[in-house]
Amino acid sequence: MSYVNRLPTEIFKCVICTKEFTYDEVKDTWKCPECGDPIYIYAEDLETATRIVLIRKNADELVKGDLVHLSGRLTESPYSVIGINSNSPEKKLSVGLKGYGSYNFSKEESINCRVGKW
Numbered sequence: 001m002s003y004v005n006r007l008p009t010e011i012f013k014c015v016i017c018t019k020e021f022t023y024d025e026v027k028d029t030w031k032c033p034e035c036g037d038p039i040y041i042y043a044e045d046l047e048t049a050t051r052i053v054l055i056r057k058n059a060d061e062l063v064k065g066d067l068v069h070l071s072g073r074l075t076e077s078p079y080s081v082i083g084i085n086s087n088s089p090e091k092k093l094s095v096g097l098k099g100y101g102s103y104n105f106s107k108e109e110s111i112n113c114r115v116g117k118w
């Protein structure tokens with residue numbers, strides 16, 4: 001999978017299987033190798049005291065209500081998805097983000113979606 005923005009420390013867990021996995025086991029799909037559910041990523045950045053829980057989706061899997069982090073902004077607040085235009089030019093997905101405007105993702109891009117804190 002393509003480049004994805006990460007925090008210095010990341011722990012990869014499946015909440016269904018209650019198992020922990022290594023980066024190499026999940027980096028291609030960001031899904032559990034055993035049950036296929038999204039891997040929960042417990043990410044930490046000590047410098048900014050950020051401790052967040054993420055899942056990583058392909059841009060074309062985004063749905064309204066997802067909280068997405070733009071690349072390079074993992075330690076900032078995420079933006080809520082309010083609309084998706086899949087009729088945008090080839091390989092691009094135009095996503096409406098609350099408080100930001102529209103943002104073009106590449107359809108194959110891995111997107112950090114916030115699901116919680118820890």
Ligand SMILES: [Zn+2]
Nearest residue numbers: 014017032035
């Ligand atoms: Zn699992």
